Amino acid sequence: MACKGRGYPGRAAPSRRGGEWPTWVVAGAIYGGWLLLTFHAAALPWWLLLPAGAFITCWHGSLQHEAVHGHPTRSPRVNLALAWLPLGLWMPYEIYRDTHLRHHACPALTDPLEDTESYFVRERDWERMTGPRRLLLRLHQTLFGRLTLGPALAVVAFWGSEFRRARSGDLSNGGVWTRHVVGTGVVLVWVVLVCDMSVGAYVALFAYPGLSLTLLRSYAEHQPAAGKNRRTAIVLGGPISRLLYLNNNLHVVHHSRPDLPWHAIPAAFAARRGRYMAEAGGHVYAGYPTLLRRFLFRVRHHPVHPDHRFADI
Template identity: 50%
Template sequence: MPSHTRPCGARHRARDRRSFARRLELPTWALAVAVYGGWGLLTWHAATLPWWLLLPAGAWMIAWHMSLQHEVIHGHPTRSRRINDAIGFPPLSLWLPYAVYRESHLAHHRDQHLTDPLEDPESRYLTAEQWAALGPVRRALTQANATLAGRVTLGPALAIGGFLRDQAARLAGRDRPVWRVWLTHGIGVAAVVGWVSGVCGLPLWEYALLFVYPGCGLALVRSFAEHRAADRVEHRTAIVEGAPLLSLLFLNNNLHVVHHQRPGLPWYAIPAVYRQRRDALIAGNGGLVYRGYADVARRFLLTPHDSLLHPEHHSRTKSKVVASRAQEPEFSDAHAGLVG
């Protein structure tokens, strides 16, 4: 074989190896090993680590695990739902059954209903009737939760408390499918608690405060500004550029428009698709682009992300809403490549 053909052949072999790895979804398998292995090592050494180191590391692992669950919900890393569900099932966050998360999130992907509080389970908006039914304390908490600072600090308590209250009502109503979900979930929780407290010696309350609560708060950073009510469906999903560290944590779902257009695309393929179609995606979503999560914080740290009432339900009552509508994000070519 002529020597000048060897580099070309080597490139082909390297390309074939990468293609083979992608077909097997090895990046997602590696991610699962990193998440569960990292969580196991962190909890194993938790008793010897200071709280100020354990808290950010624990928050990262819980939020990363929720990102992994999100990935397997969308059919990765195998074509077998049973295998994927087994990967996503372990309840490291304790409070959220994987089966409930799966059903709720897939319902969220009915894009024609995005942000509608009556149709989208992940909507943060309220109908006028829902707002009118809130008392003064719950209204104040809801308004605070519309800011990024409130979402990170109060958001986990409101999300977890509201979810458990709803599930308790279903259990009290003898909803058999819900009972089956929670009995299965309970077995998983017992295994996690047995490892954390029984084997690693970490008190459950410390695990809740250093892992579960801040992990939920960190995960809520991603969802805070990724959707916004708009007349056109394609204008309801945002893009957050220039976030390398949080892109890893959120598995590139900061480029959320790509995910909603192609929900079956694996996490590691999202950036390449975004780079190839960036101009068209930005034009398609109406320029709803942020320069990074620092940009999101600058706009909405103490300012509501949007009105609390969904615009389609706003005219149904004369209820007054204190939260003001924030200015729409702007985009220009100068934003390209900037890191938040």
């Protein structure tokens, strides 16, 4: 259970092969695109603004993921400054950074007691749940539920855990939250006072669907395979999804080489394709349309983790 402990100090050492200019280009495109979209939001129809806002917000989350792993510079402070602004509003970057690094340090991915990014529960907890809550967790294991209800469930669960932490007397995240509130204020001052967009409209057109797109990526990243191996998947994807997720769809490669910058991942995958396909243990998908066809209304996994079952369910 050490993976869920606080203060995991390590992070992947960044690779410098090929330079980091692609990440700087992406960062410029993200912030420039966000400024343009929000500033001209009133002139755009909602059906165009929503997918564009979702894409740019999700893309920013992918940039934050790069910063977590030490890109594009060797300076944690520079990377923090590049990724800190909370365009998605809901989670402080510094908390995401620390919990995600603990996820990488976890030897039992998907385990609800050990993995900070697990979507599964123990059977003993499942048995105590009400029928409606069980139904909600089952729905959450479909892509329809993950994309529509998933953002709300993620926010409620995260804020609830932070509230309980503070109420118990642990105020160690106080400074992080203070900085996050300042950053959120900067975002909302621009959105509301400069762009004349309501907070509700920004949440509906940028923040919520952006998190939904992020959850599309994470839906198939890991699976609770029996034992500790073959818990990380591969989604081959197309050029748009690979750019949106900065090649994190090739998730086996990322977990094997978390030091690699996003633009070096495809070459690493091509060089050892057979090995990585074997490591995925058959969990290889052609792209996200394939996942949507297979799991839009179908439960991919039971919410109870197989390592925490008393008996078959």
